[in-house]
Amino acid sequence: MYAIHHQPVEVLWQRLRDELRLQGMANLPVHLDWPDPLVPYWRNPRLLLSQTCGYPLVTALPAVQVVGRFHYAAPGCEGSDYRSLLLVRENDRRRTLADFRQSVVACNSLDSHSGYNVLRYMISPLAERGRFFQRVVFTGAHSHSLDAVRDGLADLTSVDCVIFELVNRARPHALKGLRVLCETPSAPGLPLITAAATPHRVVLQLRSALAALVEGPAGAQACSSLLITGFSPAEREDYQIILQMRLMAEQREVMTL
Numbered sequence: 001m002y003a004i005h006h007q008p009v010e011v012l013w014q015r016l017r018d019e020l021r022l023q024g025m026a027n028l029p030v031h032l033d034w035p036d037p038l039v040p041y042w043r044n045p046r047l048l049l050s051q052t053c054g055y056p057l058v059t060a061l062p063a064v065q066v067v068g069r070f071h072y073a074a075p076g077c078e079g080s081d082y083r084s085l086l087l088v089r090e091n092d093r094r095r096t097l098a099d100f101r102q103s104v105v106a107c108n109s110l111d112s113h114s115g116y117n118v119l120r121y122m123i124s125p126l127a128e129r130g131r132f133f134q135r136v137v138f139t140g141a142h143s144h145s146l147d148a149v150r151d152g153l154a155d156l157t158s159v160d161c162v163i164f165e166l167v168n169r170a171r172p173h174a175l176k177g178l179r180v181l182c183e184t185p186s187a188p189g190l191p192l193i194t195a196a197a198t199p200h201r202v203v204l205q206l207r208s209a210l211a212a213l214v215e216g217p218a219g220a221q222a223c224s225s226l227l228i229t230g231f232s233p234a235e236r237e238d239y240q241i242i243l244q245m246r247l248m249a250e251q252r253e254v255m256t257l
Helices: 006-022 054-060 113-123 142-150 161-170 200-215 217-225 236-251
Strands: 065-072 084-089 104-107 135-138 156-160 178-183 191-194 228-233
Touching: 006 200, 006 217, 054 113, 054 191, 054 236, 065 200, 065 236, 084 113, 084 142, 084 161, 104 113, 104 142, 113 142, 113 156, 113 236, 142 156, 142 161, 142 178, 156 161, 191 200, 200 217, 200 228, 217 228
Parallel strands: 104 135, 104 156
Antiparallel strands: 065 191, 065 228, 084 156, 084 178
16 A cells, blocks of 8 residues: 555565465465455455555455554654644645635545545534535545645645655655645554455464564565564454544534545
């Protein structure tokens, strides 16, 4: 989910593949799949390992098993939790979220917690008759949302703090002219998942290999390039906070942005 460039993620997979082979796993793919669309792929009964967003996990993927989540070295992350940053243009004089009533917001997608669900939760106390923004522009990606705000096509966007830091390091020019308005509440970081049919012993092997990947020297460079600093096992129940945020927005009649 954080593949600004594919190559660092492919390198990470090679190191993880080595660790899985040490765990006794065989017939592992040499290269990663890069599917589109993602949800059908995540539902594949042969899925070994992938990373999803917490919102699809709790709304569209009832059967998959949660393996765990990475820790990231990005401002806004705390342990294995993360948050979003609300970005506006640097020269915009508005200073609070309430000031952006009737503005245009850019969102990556409807099924994103960091770009949509948590923002809907934040504006829900400010909404009038269930509405706050004048218009929503769906961009398809956090990086496109940043472009939309910078180029004046939208006034505000909510961006995953890990994506923000990766963009800051890889393409700092993409953030020129933008500033952070505020931060969102934190939530559990993006879950690593496996198919419902994956045997429990394989889930344990995946967890052991992921821990070895982030703790050992062999994976250090690959992890560092993607800001990964740790791994924690996780369960589906950890992500109920994401559903609670959606419910609270709906209770305030904010059905959409």
